Amino acid sequence: MSRLLVPVLVAALVVGIAPASASDDVSFDDVGEAARAGQWQLAAMRLPEAWRSSKGEGAVVAVLDTGVNCCHPDLRGAVVQGPDLTGAAKGLWGWHGTAMASLIAGRGHGDERKGGVIGVAPAARVLSIRVTLENGDPLRVQQRSGGHDALARGIRYAVDHGADVISMSLGGGSGAWEGSASEEEAVKYAIDKGAVLVASSGNDGESANRKNFPAAYPGVIAVGAVDRSLDVTRFSNRQDYLSVVAPGTEIVTADGDDSYVMSDGTSSAAAMVAGIAALIxxxxxxxxxYDVRTAIELGTRKRPANGHSAAYGHGVADALLALREADRLDVPAPRLAGPGPYPGDGPPPVSRGPVVAGMVVLVAAMSAHVLVRHRKRRR
Known part of the structure; x- marks a missing residue:
């Protein structure tokens, strides 16, 4: 949800990123190149190495958020539009959801796609489902009743329409701080159907540090944020249910139709881990x-000494290590030798005649032995 995206700079002149229309001397390609150069998480999560094994081909990631603008150059061809479950057709639309989608499955643009934002799983598809309103939307305060249980309904819709991963960079739904039975049931439904759920841990770690839903539901991969030094940020919520942490400061994302924004928040961190789940x-x-979550948790860096902490979870998410752990976990069961002399079917069959005859002799010998023992006991 947009409350978990903390804007730092929209024009981000500090790192050389500006809207394409800001100056006649600045082309969109120049802006795109600056955006790509600002994606420090690509190296931190060892994505170029991970992409040698998987880029997310065939995976569908449902982005339950404020909507996704599929017209952004970095997302063209990557987005399938799902329903708007908020009950508020008007109002601000798609800023936060577009940002998160770009971190998951952004494809970049330009020559050889070297410009713009590239996501963790650039070959994956995004299923956009609008379940909440933007943080600055006046309608948010007076959200219509149509938005009741939007998150729970969004989870079920995502599962029923083929989502492999469900990304929830939000802390809302029917009960942001208490949770709700309908949401928890929807989470269980999704897991039972084989979907991986990922959610942001929250951004009030240095104040209330509240238990945040949907991150706190059992089975959901809860994600906190680290900075460029891979140290946990002050705003990242610290909870026992935290799974992993990922880059969450100075994150460049798609914004609007053709611009970019740099932001802080656990929202971005969760979207990236959803991308890792898509790679797997x-x-x-x-x-x-369960195994996807295990692979992500085991495939981490900067792991706490005791294996888990409320601040780091199981450590800093690493796409390359997570894929290696997934390979290790997904070992096929040993196959029994086949019945015939075909390639891969094992040795040729043994004639049954000698085997049956041998068994008859063995049974007769054992019976005689038993009779002798019985007779000796009677004496």
Whole structure:
């Protein structure tokens, strides 16, 4: 949800990023190149190495958010538009959702797609489902009743329409701080159907540090944020249910039709981990949500000494290591030798005649032995 995206700079002149219309001397290609140069998470999560194994081909990631603008150059051809479940057709639309979608499946643009934002799983598809309103939208305060249980309904819609991963960079729904039965049931439904759920841990870590839903529901991969030094940020919520942490400061994302924004928040971190889940599901389509989560948690860097902490979870998410763990976990069961002399079917069959005759002799010998023992006991 947009409350978990903390804007730092829209024009981001500090890192050389500006809207394409800001100056006649600045082309959109120049802006795109600056945007790509600002994606420090690509190296931090070892994505170029991970892409040698998987880019998310065939995986579908449902982005439950404020909507996704499929017209942004970095998202063209990557987005399938789902329903608007908010009950508020008007109002601000799609800024936060577009940003998150670009971090998951952004494809970049320009020559060889070297400009713009590239996502963690650039070959994956995004299913956009609008379940909440933008943080600055006046309608948010007076959201219509049509938005009741939008998150729960969005989760079920995503599962029923083929989502492999469900990304929830939000802390809303029917009960942001208490949770709700309908949402928890929807989460269980999704996991039972094989979908991986990922959510942001929250951004009030240095104040209330509240338990945040949907991140706190059992089975959801809760994600906190780290900075460029891979240190946990002050705003990242610290909870026992935290799964992993990922880059969440100075993150460049798509914004609007053809611009970019740089922001802080656990929203971005969660979207990136959803991207890692998509890489794994692409390489291992039948892997269970539990094993995907295990691979992500085991495939981390900067792991806490005791294996888990409320600040780091199981450590800093690493796409390359997570894929390696997934390969290790997804080992096919040993196959029994086949019955015939075909390639891969094992040794040729043994004639049954000698085997049956041998068994008859063995049974007769054992029976005689038993009779002798019985007779000796009677004496």
């Amino acid at each position: 599901k692409s390489a291992h389509p039948d892997m269970s949500p």
